[in-house]
Amino acid sequence: MSKYQREERSVVVLGAGVTGLTTALAIQEKGGYEVSVIAETLPSDPKRPEYTSPWAGAHQALHTGQDERDRRLEQDTFSIMWELAGQGSPAEHCLRRITEREYFRDELDFQTHWMPDFRQIPSDSLVSNAQRGYAYSTYTVDPPLYLNYLLSRFLARGGTVVRGKVQHVSQVLEGGIDVFNRGRASTTPVDALIVCAGLGARTLGGVEDEAVYPNRGQVILLKAPWITEACRISDSTGGDQTYVIPRQNGVVSMGSTKSPNDWFPIARPETTDDILQRCLALCPELVPLQIRAERSGTIEDLRPLIVEAGCGFRPARQGGIRLKSEWVQSRGTDDKKLVVYNYGHAGKGYVTSWACAAAVIDMLEAALMKD
Template sequence: MTAERTIVIIGAGVSGLTTGVALLEAGLPVRLVAEEAPGLTSLAAGAMWGPYLVEPRARVRAWSLASLRAFEALAADPATGVSMVSGIEAARTLVPAPDWSSLLPDFRICAPEELPAGFASGYRFTVPLIDMPVYLEYLLGRFHKAGGVVQRRTVRSLGEVEGASVIVNCAGLGGGDLAGDPGVRPIRGQHVVVENPGITEFFSEDTGLSSDLLCIYPHGETVVLGGTAIDGEGGLQEDPETARAIVDRCAEIVPELAKAPVIAHRVGARPTRSEVRVEAERHENGATVFHNYGHGGSGVTLSWGCAGEIAESVSTTAAP
């Protein structure tokens, strides 16, 4: 492919890096442009596979399954930061099994004695847990190894991107601004990382639409505790009161967490939209723009599925 047919990806979060890897490994040259690599929002993620309040349903199911298969394969290599972990998602009311439960072969209803006090229903299953700092460094290394180039700078408009016939908009919250799409909004998330007191299984509460989440994600020597989902807030400053409340909620499930030393605080703003946007359009500068943003809290879960769809489309668009 000639230089003037170079593909430029905007954004180096999990969506941008995964899309870059998919394109490079399809034999296409890629230049990635971002303020930070890896992106800060993705670094703040928990992260457990599972479609979380995201649409459109049919496409989300296909993207989620593709990512599940990719993570299952990656879990064979400890260096990726991906592991297959068993655990329980429970609710304090009777909650039906989620749509995606049929994708997991070991998904089952919990017996009452398996649930913590105060919980009325729950399910046990095994899914990928992703240690995001480790995983994003793995993705970045894989991107470089495949020949990808990273340029650190801020892109304020698609018109600034020169020398590309294909642009992939993976800019997260900024993706809406670049696309002239006012439908993207932040949902603030905060996590606390503590030393692992011996937890080997995850626990997650189905809290519905509450802004207060409860999740316990073990990653070897550490545990990520969550969390929050504050709609419309995008500030990234750590809130000590929120952090204490997160630890307290999680310690109700695992009392040992109350005294676990705190290692780090992570704050991010999930780029949320009524529907994930994965589609192409022609820009006025002549480039074909593939949009890949608006994943909300499911960016990791959808990452390989969305990347694969875009790589297939770009390969067709960029064919000689």
């Protein structure tokens, strides 16, 4: 059957992190596409640093960059995530609306904001070392739960998910996903492949993007259900940031570090201590009230509350997120196949997820319409 006789176009999404799952779901819900996901790692797998999505904070802080495209991606995604975090939303169990207090150690050229309830914190209420501070409403995400929410929404609408390590994009372009789970080529030809491989884009054959590198971030999860507001301090250099982000399940995510090209795959104890120290200075309320009633808290008071300490490799890319499409010659056919790239989100995979997926759909529609 030729592709012109088929009702739906066949699209394969490579990657099951927040980027791949959001993209797969958005394409599926657009209609007119039969969508499959192929990935080496899936949401309920044990955590691995190179599968970044489960490690994220994850929240939307103020957008302080100067790149107009990135601002749009964050602002457009915010409206969708804000609705998903609302009461009565089918995703309310994995997101949470909260107040965030965000501090900056230096002055910055800060022009745009779209956060609800945005206000400047008076200078006599700033934490020590802060030059400026703002409070606003935002959302936080419980990443493992949210990834499973995306996956189950995709599956419930008839999506297919296959586990497999792709060595070269040509494997999917020529044989589809059946190559990975049935040992034969798919009978339906693939019309488009969407590459959402995160850090994997560095080594995936046919992509091998040398601009992609890991930016290691270490985090701690702490059981502290009494923390109901997020706080964060950073500066305009883009270096380490200190944050305390409460999730809807009573756990707070505490971080972090930014360590480019650092491949060490487990938590370093001295870094864990440093994060505890920084977070305690920013948010002394982390220490249980009964201890604080008697004396000042120390990081030793926090240790028994630690649920997990670990790290993820943010999939950073020189030049920023790659959102691009191209036609690639495929073996076994005279046709060229459409490949769309959506990777390199560094520390912004959640906060740009829905807008990046929309950009992929635009490229898909524009290219396949002309085809």
